[in-house]
Amino acid sequence: MALSAPSNTTAESSAGNDNYRFALVSLTSLFFMWGFITCLNDILIPHLKSVFSLSYTEAMLIQFCFFGAYFLVSLPAGNLVKKLGYQKGIVTGLAIASFGCALFYPAADFAVYGLFLAALFVLASGITILQVAANPYVNALGSVETASSRLNLTQAFNALGTTVAPFFGAVLILSVASGATAELSHAQAEADVVKLPYLLLSGMLALLAVIFSRLSLPQIVEHAEPADVSGNITHNGKTSAMQSIHLVLGAVGIFVYVGAEVSIGSFLVSFLGEESIAGLKEADAANYIAYYWGGAMIGRFIGSVVMQKIPAGTVLAFNALMASILVLVAMNTQGAIAMWAILAVGLFNSIMFPTIFSLALRDLGPHTSQGSGILCLAIVGGAIVPLLQGVMADNMGLQPAFILPVICYAFILFYGAKGAKM
Template sequence: MTTGSTTKPASSSATSRENSYTFALSALTALFFMWGFITCLNDILVPHLKNVFQLNYTQSMLIQFCFFGAYFIASLPAGALVKKISYKWGIVGGLLICAIGCALFIPAATYRLYVLFLGALFVLASGITLLQVAANPYVTVLGPPDTAASRLTLTQAFNSLGTTLAPYFGALLILSATATVMAGATPEQVEAARVAEANAVKLPYMILAVAFFILAATFAALKLPRVDAAEDLEPRASSGSAWQYRHLVRGAVAIFLYVGAEVSVGSFLVNFLGQPDIAGLPEAAAAKYVTYFWGGAMIGRFIGAVAMRYVGDGKALAFNSVIAILLLLMTVFSGGHVAMWSILAIGLFNSIMFPTIFSLALHGLGRHTSQGSGILCLAIVGGAILPLMMGGFADTIGIHLAFLLPIICYIYIAYYGLMGHKPN
């Protein structure tokens, strides 16, 4: 009788906790969708503001520099904040900051100042940094540790759904202004076109600001499970800091290079597909093809969420990196539709990289998980530095040869998948 009376409540408690975890993961899918959408919209802003302000490639890459530079500045404070206020309220705070950043696009477009656009992007990215620091480790601890990579890959698939839809959304509401207004040659018409192009960002970013405010209110009202960062699972993490784990540090380097490579490729797609020797597409048409790049990442993450239950995380990461290297070599040393589809296909193999690196790097950190997450998000600054470098290469040796840079990144990621992720 005693055994029966104690076993039943334990089972009921476990079921209740499992259900609350499922609900929390479901709620987080909308969050992952939104920050994927807003991040990928930068790939449309780069060619758009390049036209508005008559920028070269290096200057236009300041968009990604300011956006991903925010990760470097905000990540460690965000990690400390999440540890203090909990994952849930970190998410709410991040959503509110994102809403403010989107709203700042209105005065930026009104006054047509590039520096204001860059400032708005910095605020927006600071909010996304807080979301990343809070939500990624939250997903990893909402369930068994051995399925953390699969779980994070699944939620990242919805992030990829956002990145898949964003280029099409941007082509219709932002880049279409270029195609319809720029049909004139007089100074007055050109000036009117510049004004129309700048104003084209107002409606999309106001819609996004409202969406972020609604999400913040929703998450504030939700009763999400309180989960500590696995403090009792790894006794060896009871002292020191996350920096003592060399596989975490190597993982931070891998995140730096991966995000830098992904952002570099994505940022140049519209301009690359517009090259006469590649596809010669106008910007609005090229932007729609960017959907294939991010759509491949989405499909790959859904496949990876299942496949990685049977294939080792490190082996999957190394395999995808090698394929990405081969596709980049095909892009650089070919032209026309071969180069076009080779570069677009990289998205499929990018799919599992970020969540896999993230979960491998956080493995075994115990109570240092939130600090480790902050360090990994700090490394996302690669998305600021490497695109700027690639912009410099594009201005000097041409956009085609500039794609040699990401190859170096994927070589290191392949090493991390094979050996670098192992704790020692």
């Protein structure tokens, strides 16, 4: 895969490098926004759980619909991005996500849980297209050797969005909801508080769509490869990304990683609200979510430096081991130890997604777009794993249900140590 900048002379190679840097800087805004929106679900879950008197399983339908969009939309998004190009794909994703945020207004007006889920699905469809376009784009803006480091750096701004979102949600959703219920104990009043936050997000996403439609960004050009007798493009003897074992195992890694990360984030407010843990009110517990996602942000900045010296797979395996140990501590202790153990998992989650993603896309050549779509499809783990943990929490208790993320981290440990090299 190569890059061609919109430059007319080879003498402007330094200007081309500046253009690549400009592209990376521009893309950080996208990573920030989808991190912000994804984390806001962690605030939306306890709020709508209270509004509609939902069980844990029913509340996890929020993540099921949001991340289920990745499963349904990723492969079509890969084809769309291949036809439109990465920049137009980004603009399309932003426009759809903006529309999805706007749908929260009628959903709140009718105060129907199903409409909130539909709005989340549309919003997530736009985010899916952004993921399919932006991740391989960042991966290609430089050398293969530094791809993991580069993607970790941009993903750090994704984590910045997830760090800021809990404060935003706590102020504009949970604290306002508390005031509303003091005056009006009606689902309509509680549902209405999501209108302003999501309308603001809709406007910001629409503005970004306009800006990205006007930017002059480097174009990704995939190397031409010979076709086999059937007319299929071949690369290293393979006619499909699915023939690369490291991609298939990477897709499983993305599935379990996103599932574990989203499960922990989704249950944090409820976990910290347990009397045996911290006994915090929802609005207060939401502020602590920032420590979880803030750890991910710090870890990605550190990881982008560390992985220039240490192999990415080694760093991935170490982080998976530490995350599993911390979750086990949170499961088997109480009070401050359990609280800070689960929050510290975010630090070791940090480099997992971008590292798995870049390792899985390695050496795919013209099949990179297809590979990116497959990896983004695997983000459906964020729909399946939290729902399973919700069922477990309803039947065996909240704390024991965290064994599910431990199993997820065990596979990531395997992928970092061995699977990525297959």
